Amino acid sequence: MFPELEPLRLVDHHCHGVLPRDLGPEDFERFLTEAAEPPPRGGSLFDSQIGFALRRWCAPILDLEPHAPPGEYLARRASLGAAEVNRRFLSASGLEELCVDTGYTPEPLLEPAELALLAGARAHEVVRLEDLAERTIADGVSAYAFAEDVRGRIAERAGHAVGAKSIAAYRVGLELSGERPSGADVKAAAERLYRQAERALAGGSGRPRLADETLHRFLVWCAADSGLPIQFHVGYGDSDVDLHRVDPVRMTPLLRALEPTGVPVLLLHNYPYQRHAGYLAQVFQNVFVDVSLATHNLGHRAPAILAELLELAPFGKVLYASDAFGLAEHYYLGALLFRRGLGRILGEGVEEGAWTRSDAARVARLITSENARRVYEFDDKPDDGTGTTGPP
């Protein structure tokens, strides 16, 4: 619909590693969507928008006909092997910068530098705040020293990483207070967390789990104080999310408090609240938005939600991300469906005379990469293999 988009390479401003191992059919379905596993009475997850999109668009990358059946697809994938599959999809995605959330690794995943190599892109690190805090405890830092230590670690990581990520949505929801937490509040919350961690350790359940409104907020303010752009998981995710508690407009008090800092706030995913996110992007100067994760999950319907996001969100506030995790197909599908969706929206507007072709081309450049460059200032970070790696 809009050929000017084809040559544009994308900044994927929020993504994860992919699995280096081969996957059996059940494993593959387990990583395909946000469902933990295929439903016993609900048929295959291949029978869904993402499944149909995968068969249509990913099969040819594996030298199959479009729409190849799931069995054939999985057999071909297995015969090529994970390394070749990952290489094919990442190199075909047309990416130039990756911002990789390295803080969620339930099993080994490709590292940013490996992703960068496969994609022919540079990779940058995004620090998952809750993971950093939980590791601080695991490292034996005392409750007394916790707050200062965490603050120091975040400041240190800010020298290399391009952003921070909060998963408050998964733990307590997004109704975070607009107050910067006091030292005493953080101290009391840290003590609660340490007591819980001790009980968890005593009970043999291992690692502590931070789920405390004060501490999530504390982490956000540490990141803001370090000048790190802050990404928030918003909306759609797996069944751990209480979807009505993760509407981004619940963040309004916090967004009001963060606006004067000038630190960019990036609302990720947002489905089904993409219109709410667009509103926040209009009225708050430092709010930026995407429809990652939903883009590949919605398949043929992806243009519909991008169009809703672009109702109120200024075109200078919208970014691309895949939120790819586990399957390299997510990288490819996310990028392809985003390009097609944006191309359809921009192209139809040109056809109907709503805007000019050159304005549309400019918007395409903004959304595919320029907005992200303005937010993350990639070139201000040292290219020393710690935060940023890979081909130029």
Added chain:
Amino acid sequence: MFPELEPLRLVDHHCHGVLPRDLGPEDFERFLTEAAEPPPRGGSLFDSQIGFALRRWCAPILDLEPHAPPGEYLARRASLGAAEVNRRFLSASGLEELCVDTGYTPEPLLEPAELALLAGARAHEVVRLEDLAERTIADGVSAYAFAEDVRGRIAERAGHAVGAKSIAAYRVGLELSGERPSGADVKAAAERLYRQAERALAGGSGRPRLADETLHRFLVWCAADSGLPIQFHVGYGDSDVDLHRVDPVRMTPLLRALEPTGVPVLLLHNYPYQRHAGYLAQVFQNVFVDVSLATHNLGHRAPAILAELLELAPFGKVLYASDAFGLAEHYYLGALLFRRGLGRILGEGVEEGAWTRSDAARVARLITSENARRVYEFDDKPDDGTGTTGPP
């Protein structure tokens, strides 16, 4: 758009009886939508999507031209008589199984067996849980025996009925706890309900009205323990509903608790939360969804909400229902608009190469009947005239 849909007969997995009596113009409008009656300063309810759809599609069934004016339509309807009108619409709806909620009868309605005969379908019973509990009190069962008696009645009905239905949405909203209620909690709640029932009886207002979070939840667990698929009213309904309290994502804690039972949970209607419902259908293995009631009310716009439901909902988790009530036109319009909407979505995807014609045809079979058969296992119920009746 998709001729493969035409010959497929539908399982209507949630519907009600229709009126056996003739209807004057005001009465007809009263049953047309979820409005209690036509607005004095808002014009006729015929001037709405459902009114226009009814004139377009239902008029020819009464031998009138498409778009016949309301007055002409009502006159023709009156001259044919309710029996003939009901016969025409039900027989033209292309149904093969009906799951009839028999628990809401503000005035006499056709019984499942009568609907089955007119539709040339089999009819099955769905037990309305709150109605069963309120009848238990009306039957003189003591507060002391209430819980066990209700549990026994549900277990007994499970031998014949294909499902249970909860209207917690109408009474307390959908924020139901994820805990199975304790015996003591149920006992205390039953005592509250009995005291209220006594006051109601003393005040002459008759039948008790169950509206208690613990008891709604208790009924749901009784149904689950009996292995009955559980339908929930969700979203759109009449002005008794507080729409912000009936967003299906408020059920997340309960859905988490029910998932391990494997009992199917069916979210009915869902408008305007169809995307929320689709999300739940993806991430919870036992959640199934529809857009009943909204389909005929939205008329020409029905495809829009079905497309939104099908964004995340796996195609093996989507069912058809009309939620027809009172007017036989609801059966016909629901079925016709659903077929047209699904046909448009599937056909456009084929045209644009998003999926193959044979995959689309398979999805059509899943959604029109196969998913419902898998959930309700109609053929495992005795065909003895108590729960399941009618041809063939």
Added chain:
Amino acid sequence: MFPELEPLRLVDHHCHGVLPRDLGPEDFERFLTEAAEPPPRGGSLFDSQIGFALRRWCAPILDLEPHAPPGEYLARRASLGAAEVNRRFLSASGLEELCVDTGYTPEPLLEPAELALLAGARAHEVVRLEDLAERTIADGVSAYAFAEDVRGRIAERAGHAVGAKSIAAYRVGLELSGERPSGADVKAAAERLYRQAERALAGGSGRPRLADETLHRFLVWCAADSGLPIQFHVGYGDSDVDLHRVDPVRMTPLLRALEPTGVPVLLLHNYPYQRHAGYLAQVFQNVFVDVSLATHNLGHRAPAILAELLELAPFGKVLYASDAFGLAEHYYLGALLFRRGLGRILGEGVEEGAWTRSDAARVARLITSENARRVYEFDDKPDDGTGTTGPP
């Protein structure tokens, strides 16, 4: 798409004054959307749906080519001068009645009579309830006399004004109780407000700010008692709004309580809750709805939300409004985009055979003006220059 709409003049049932002064580039952007000012890292607000729509449609009114760049547009606007710009846009908007909310004037704006003259329309006043109450305090009325004085002022204004407006949404959200507040409750709330006003005065921050659920509700009931149609700000607004607290379905208890009074309740804007508003318009006899403010902000996407509003809202319950404020472009864009959106919806339905051309034309007349006339009964107000002014 639907030429029958072209000659129809609109009742704009909710709008504000426009600026009589010339505007520099930054000032212009400040009034363009609901953002307080252009984002430092988010590009120009001209790069948004409203910006593109403005360049497409407003430029020709200033004798420029469609899509003229922002710089050229602003230069031409400045060279013509505010008076000529205002005249051109208002006279080109095709309006016949304006209901002007006169209670929000952060700086001098054109008065209703001036707007009326420029538009070639009649202008009517809408009383902003909170402004009236705050002025009552500023006028030195005692806390003791406050309630009666306010009630008297509203009754007096009801002789001239065509409606009242509540901005409870901006102050406390829309979860208003369904109870008419008692005299004692109002008295206690007034005393709280007076104490706050005294502190504000002592602190030098000037005018009191009413933000009290009881008092907002009291004002609504005063308006209802005076028989004034009541407008509510709902949904989309600037960053002072907590969007999740202004979903119109939160008003359900209040709407139930107001329904028996028969007083029209008008839900303004509603974005992104237009489907929720449509539901309320169907099930409550006295609820009327629009998609003002969103219409011009969404530009090319405006038809999408109008289509969603028209899913459940009976066609006799939908009105037009611009919610124009500050920029005369808002009047023109709102009217133009509304006509185009409604025309597309009605025209496509005719093309697809969903309704007849004559029914569509009738719906066009209802929505452009007849519904508003039925609600506001303009001709029952004295045309004496106090409430209603202007041609013809």
